Amino acid sequence: MITVTVDGRDVEVAEGTTVLEAAKKLGINIPTLCHDDRLKPYGACRLCVVEIAGMRKPVTSCTTPATDNMIVKTQSERLYRLRRTAVELLLSDHPNDCMTCIGTGDCRLQELAYQYGIRENRFAGEMRDHHRIDKNPFVVRQQNKCVMCGLCVRVCEEVQGVGAIGFAERGFEAKVIPPFGKDLDCEFCGQCVSVCPTGALSGAIWAGKARMEGVEKTDTTCTYCGCGCNLTLSSNGDQVIRVTSDANNHNRGWLCVKGRFGFDFINSPERLTRPMIRREKGGTLERVSWDEALDFVAERFTKIKKESGADAIGGLCSARCTNEENYIFQKMMRAAIGTNNIDHCARY
């Protein structure tokens, strides 16, 4: 273990810990834009600069390993100016259309612009072009809102192991694109969308739906495979409008294409909304009241039980439904109907 002093306070950390992590351990917040604890340090945005005793120039805290007895300063007039200038440069060719941007309220750049009070821009001038092909149904790219933090490129490579996007060109022309500037052709996990700090990447099915007003968030568990990823459903009224996942979850905030973008079945117009019965074989299904439907079910099962015994009835429960429902279902089959004929399709 080594000891580091950050803003006059000592903290003990393991060797190899970065200055940013050491500060975080003390609850000291250093602004970042291109950093994510789940990815390798990168040092692109220059916002996390700090002053270290004995070093001539400020250094990026995310890429600088702490050393024993290091003395770090995270706040100063000079650092404030450097950070403010970094944000100003990022904003100099940013559309600043927050009013209509899908990222509003969930945008690191917007927050930083607000924190540093940047209203005018000394570097205003040429804006980047915005050429893209987005025919895919999941990810929308607004290239001119990209701040080149590289989070999307890195998550795709480091976490997803796909490498569907990369940097192209240099300087002002630099951009993040799929090979040859074509449309995305990948697993569409949306990990890139989830780490994007601006509105540059968003979900296609989020478009036009509420951003903040009237949005409620509910933590739950994914309904697809057995990974059991934790989700947060954003809803507006009775419509689920977005699915996200917190980085502190056991799935570390990572989701797949089904979990992240496969939720509009919930509000499908094809959902069953009324109980229905078929009064006789070959007849059609007609809508009835709940009472009639439930009475009908109970009567028919009771009749079969009386005539042919409880074992002439069976039940299939569900690997997609909850524990509580499955418990009550098997309890009813065993205790009320009186049979152990109960199973489900995924029992192996």
Place this chain on the structure above:
Amino acid sequence: MAGLAAKFGSGAMTNSVKEIAENDALFVIGSNTTENHPIIGLRMKEAVANGARLIVADPRKIPLVKHATLWLRHRPGTDAVLLNSIMNVILAEGLEDKAFIDSRTEGYEEFVKSLETFTPEYGEEKTGVPAEDIKKAARIYAEAKNAGIYYAMGITQHVMGTNNVNAVGNLAMLTGNVGKRAAGVNPLRGQNNVQGACDMGGLPNVYPGYQNVEDPAVKEKFEKAWNTELPAKAGLKATEMTGAMIDGTLKGLYVFGENPALSDPNTSHSVKAFKNLEFLVVQDIFMTETAALADVVLPGVSFAEKDGTFTSSERRVQRVRKAVNPPGQAQSDLDIINQIYQRIDGGNKDDVLDPAMVFDEVASLWPAIAGINYERIEKCGIQWPCPDEKHPGTEFLFAESFNRKDGKALFTPVPFVASDELPDKEYPYVLTTGRELFHYHTGTMTRRSSGLNAIAPEAFVEVNPADAEILGVADGQKLTVSSRRGQIKVKAKVSNIVPQNVVFIPFHYREAAANLLTSDAMDPVCKIMEAKVCAVRLEK
């Protein structure tokens, strides 16, 4: 399940998902993990990035192969032979864990004898995997400090599915790779709550918590708890129910949240069975293929409209919470079931059931979750076993002993068994089925999700380029695929993903239902159907 339960005393993932990243070696067999369990797949890639060695055994060149140290492309249906010949090498080279075998297992001598004929050369002959690669796999797996095995339906959906699972368990026991951190035998659960549905007693032979219905003491315990008399005999397994419907002994069926009319192998047979029922009730959120056959259709709710818990593949009991109101008159599944319960005989008097109280009732009947309640899992789920409220839950199983009478794991000799239906002159290709990344099961949900259906709108059959040339079919052209049970028309996807003589069709699509072709031959023990191997003919 049946296999693992007999060997270790319970059937579930022995280890946790996060431990995957700590594996020194991973053996993935019969699991297309990155497409079917994408987030577990991420941990596998992380392990490889950390320096772990990855063995992938799969007839198809699945995406995980890209990350593998060694890929074993065995013939469909030869998993157990492959595993046996790997174990033969481990013994021949003295790589077994003698201390573990002595102290924690039984049945070893007989098992060793059973492996004698499974030389790597014999393995090569049966599986098509070069003997040298079988030896390499044995060394990679057995020499690792911590080795984990991961498998799914590719192992189980065979007539010898139970054998395959036994072979997987044997391999872990032989090398001492079970009962410790970052190793183990890990069946990956294909649906959000397979683990929970089994845990809750959604099985014909056990009450909640795998308590045997035929054990008089257990029966008495539940009779007391539920205040009623209970049946003494185990019930019919799902696959046996189909037969009972056809012969008319099963007259009434209540299907809750399943779509067997599309997911069952040899679908035409099961549809015939459903039609033969006197009375069919289906409770679901969409008019599924099964609901369309029902006498009563009850509109339940989706996961976003209900409170409750799911138990993930790693035995983690987690909260599900209501985010939105259900559409129309659809109502909570728990309440629907309970209202039928009330009408037939008793049931809870409340019309609206509190899921938290239902959970507490289960916890009072199954000691392994006695320490779990909604308050404790408010923020983060807990992995069972969790016997009391102070217990943090269990990351990996069997650290001290196995859940069998004497605490020891059982070696099981696994003989060679061929698939039920092998290719012949009339049906020269092997058909294997599975899922693709963009869809889930019968597509009830994913095909109604705009993006997913847009990117994967139709079924396909993967055909090796060499076979495509013989058939004279180009990518995208239609092929007629027929088996002894049915016929479908589907687009050819010419691809090296499948080897020659093997074709693959995903089973999500009702308009080209792969399960019209698949076989309903069953494993004699657990009665799973052989969805992974059958013989088909391809015609332009």
